[in-house]
Amino acid sequence: MAFSESPARPSLAGRLEHGFVRLNQALIVLLMASMAILVFANVVMRYVFNQSIFWVEEFTQIQMIWVAYLGAGLALREGRHVAVDMLQDALPAGLRHAIRWFIALAMALFLLTLVVLGVQIAEFTWNQETPAMGLPAGLPYLGIPLGAAAMLLHLLLFWRQFVARDFVQVEEIGDDHAEEAHA
Template sequence: MAPALSRILARADQGARLLVMAGAALMVAVVSAQVVMRYVFNGSFDWADEASRIAFVWTIFLAIPLGIRDGSHVGIELLVRRFPPRIQRLLARVMNGLAALMLAVVCVTSVRVAQMTWSERLGSVDLTSSVFFLPVILGAAHGALHLIDLALNPRDPAQ
């Protein structure tokens, strides 16, 4: 991996990991507080559903690049594993490059949609509805960088 790309990905991974942990903790805290409010105090927070949904979306989309990095996403390799290692590496490069291109399209499209919906507000929290597109943008860009790295430096097929 190129030293500059390696440093960028290491920092992005560290930041994503921290944000994923914070998002998961926020989800647990908000949902737990909401359950206590409903069943113990017979009331609720108006913003709890919206806040937990935002935390969920951020957590999921920021975790996707970490799964790409670790190779933990589902893959069907029944046919590919029958090819010689050289062909497997070539296919891995091509597929990772195509996936990086797809994530670049997702990133650019998400930026455009976020710009178009920026003025729309959420119902119970005074935030732009584009708050749901920001993690898609960040996750797609981060994931595309990991896929570019994998296209340039494919893993050993024996792994």
Template sequence: MLDRIEKGLVAINRWVLIFLLLAMAIIIFSNVVLRYTTGDSIVWAEEVARHMMIWVAFLGAGLALRFGGHVAIDNLHRSVSTRTAQLLRALVLLCLALFFIFMTISSSDYVWRTRFQSTAATDIPISFVYAAMPVGFVLMLVHLLFIARGYIADGSYKESNEIDGEAAGSL
């Protein structure tokens, strides 16, 4: 049951990222074409693309974490005994989990405080854009919990036929 939830979460996360990147590319491409063919541009294109990029960064961070795409310095835990390395990785995992929880709470407060502000071109609430932060940190925490056992045991991340750690880091 947990495996199905995990696979569903990863699939939804990927498809949302694909949709956002595709929409962002179409908006920017259309804006460039219109600017050079007609001399006019879409007023809201840059703003919407920027907001989509914020969402892509926060939604993609969990997947990058899951597949080992974030920068990591692993010299220390590779040079000590297996048990010590496991303890170090458990400490790193605990620190990350606490950081993600703290950032979820802090960014939720930030979203709440900006609920009455709106964007310049589209007049949507700026809190909608900033909501990417708590959503992203919750997703990072969930992905961290899904990889916790393997990471603590042997420093491994999730495997995927479609993507590896280096490719995940380039998202």
């Protein structure tokens, strides 16, 4: 790139989308890192001091549920979900495009349903308590509507690429120069 050229500044929508992806990634990294630390500490406590931390197993199970649901949206962006697309590939381009639109619409409706029903089950179980920590039992279930909402937002933000099956690798956290590396 010549010195006189300035890199194109992404639009506000592009920056917001990038921020949303980064926030999603950061939450997953934070949850996974704390899970690893807690499980390691619990193993050390159990085998070295013959005492375990009573709440670690329950807390890390809740974290794993949240990681799975929050990670589903990022996996969708990269085309990492299992899909049977042999039939789509055999069809003419116009019909293939229409089927991908139908699939995206069906996914959006399903995710919207998950958001609504997930909120209902979280509310229904909120007044119950988890056995070890006494947290609201709806907390693990809250991962369902939040993860489905995040996945729906991911789908809506890259709808056109999804329909075209134009999946891209989401850059890792801290990889601020990913665009320069691909240029």
